[in-house]
Amino acid sequence: MASHRALLFDGPGLPLEIRQRPTPPVGPNQVLIRIQACGVNPVDWKTADLGWCVTQWPATMGCDGAGVIVAVGSDVTRVRVGDRVFMNGWMDNPDTCTFQEYALMEDSMVGKIPDFMPIQEASGISMASFTAFVGLFHETGAEVPLPPNARAHVPEDSFLNYNHMDTGASENYQWPPDLSKFGWCITVLGGSSSVGQFMIQYARIAGFRKILTTASPSNHAYLRTLGATHCFDRTATASDIAAIASPTTFQASAVGTNQPQSTEYTPLVFDAIGSTQTATMGVDILSCLTPVPMSRILVSPSVEDIPTVVEDVDYRGIYALVGALWDLSLPYFIGMEEWLAAGEIVPNRIQVVGTVEQAHEALAMSRRGVSGVKLVMTMP
Incomplete structure (x- = not known):
């Protein structure tokens, strides 16, 4: 695949649009994930409004997401194609962002979702x-x-x-x-x-x-x-x-x-x-x-x-970016896999706002503030 759909914007405060961006190649220790749902965080609307952490334009956004692995690098052994995973992208690397159809992640920065858990619930786990x-x-x-x-x-x-x-x-x-x-x-x-x-x-x-x-x-x-x-x-x-x-x-x-x-x-x-x-x-x-x-x-x-x-x-x-705390990422994701599977930790209750096409509405809701739920969008 040469390109995929992504939520893009050309500068702080400018319109959010679904457009095409290049699909990155998969490195030896990386996985490519077909995003099916993404969680909404305050950092997302701050990025849209202010351009937080953006390193290149047009930019995308999204730190929370979950989906299915569609490709793995040559050195990846912990996960495989077809695994459902949750992940944590970061804004200064647009290939990892989750408000798009495909996201590229290091294999140490994904966690497997228990079979019983809906993927929408898992999409809001990682950042919080x-x-x-x-x-x-x-x-x-x-x-x-x-x-x-x-x-x-x-x-x-x-x-x-x-x-x-x-x-x-x-x-x-x-x-x-x-x-x-x-x-x-x-x-x-x-x-x-x-x-x-x-x-x-x-x-x-x-x-x-x-x-x-x-x-x-x-x-x-x-x-x-x-x-x-x-x-x-x-x-x-x-x-x-x-x-x-x-x-x-x-x-x-x-x-x-x-x-x-x-x-x-x-x-x-x-x-x-x-x-x-x-x-x-x-x-x-x-x-x-x-x-x-x-x-x-x-x-x-x-x-x-x-x-x-x-x-x-x-x-x-707290500076809680998995990309900046490498020694924490793999223990955290493996630990969270086990806690979720055992019911020791449960995800936030969610409110599905709509698809990524409704991102403007989802960001507005997050900007106003919500109580007791995690806002989630789906990727059609």
């Missing part, structure tokens, strides 16, 4: 779940609960081999992980967002005993099924949340905890929204807590929205 994965395990040092098969693919020089260990050998992972340094507690602001839902599930799998989250009351029951232990309305005050996040409260309510809890812990807040409002709330919650002598951690997808620096609050922004 990888952002949460990086935010919790890369930025905080919390132990990664990778399944054994995924752990075997961790490169020797990966940061994954050094959490809580002296030897640097992946087989020496401490399990269950020691989360006492966080008071066994994490607060997720925006739990019903795509990123927030995956963060709650990772926190549950990792072993956090108290998982606090903020969301609209209509989403509370669902978030509890994912693992949230305490749900707050978005109007809750920082002091209300901090009262539950305190390890003193946890010590009194923890099941099977008979030993005194150390007061030396690191309060941990994850801002799944990345706005000035939620970042400020995160700082306010942390400011209500008084760890001695360790600092407090606020993880956010958007460091630009971090408010004025507060003493002892450690701000950590």
Whole structure:
């Protein structure tokens, strides 16, 4: 095939059109995927409006996608033609973008979809779940609960081999992980967002005993099924949340905890929204807590929205692109394959907007904001 259909635009703010673009050749370690569905993320409308990360015009977009492998490179052994996979493209390499008929990916950057899962559900997994994965395990040092098969693919020089260990050998992972340094507690602001839902599930799998989250009351029951232990309305005050996040409260309510809890812990807040409002709330919650002598951690997808620096609050922004974090991509995708197949992690609930021809409408909906669902388009 010499070319294929793609959603293209010629500059920031210019019309989005379905046109032809060249189909790239498949390299030795690459796979060509026939995209069947693609997830919509805020970065997509920001790319359309502002030209974020665009390296050449005309440009396409799309980070989330799922489809069927139609060609594999000569050195590819993990996947094969006909496999249904989900993937994570990145904007500065248009061949990998998902708002087009075919996308080219490294074989380490795709995950196989369980047979029981509709491909539309799988199309919204990668970006939000990888952002949460990086935010919790890369930025905080919390132990990664990778399944054994995924752990075997961790490169020797990966940061994954050094959490809580002296030897640097992946087989020496401490399990269950020691989360006492966080008071066994994490607060997720925006739990019903795509990123927030995956963060709650990772926190549950990792072993956090108290998982606090903020969301609209209509989403509370669902978030509890994912693992949230305490749900707050978005109007809750920082002091209300901090009262539950305190390890003193946890010590009194923890099941099977008979030993005194150390007061030396690191309060941990994850801002799944990345706005000035939620970042400020995160700082306010942390400011209500008084760890001695360790600092407090606020993880956010958007460091630009971090408010004025507060003493002892450690701000950590997330740069969650699989193309930039090679040591994470294969362990993440293999781990996610196993978690999905076992039902340990479930995708976001989805809302199918239409086909890629309706991208303008889908981007407008994302720009306005949605709650509790992932917007998805199909590729006819």
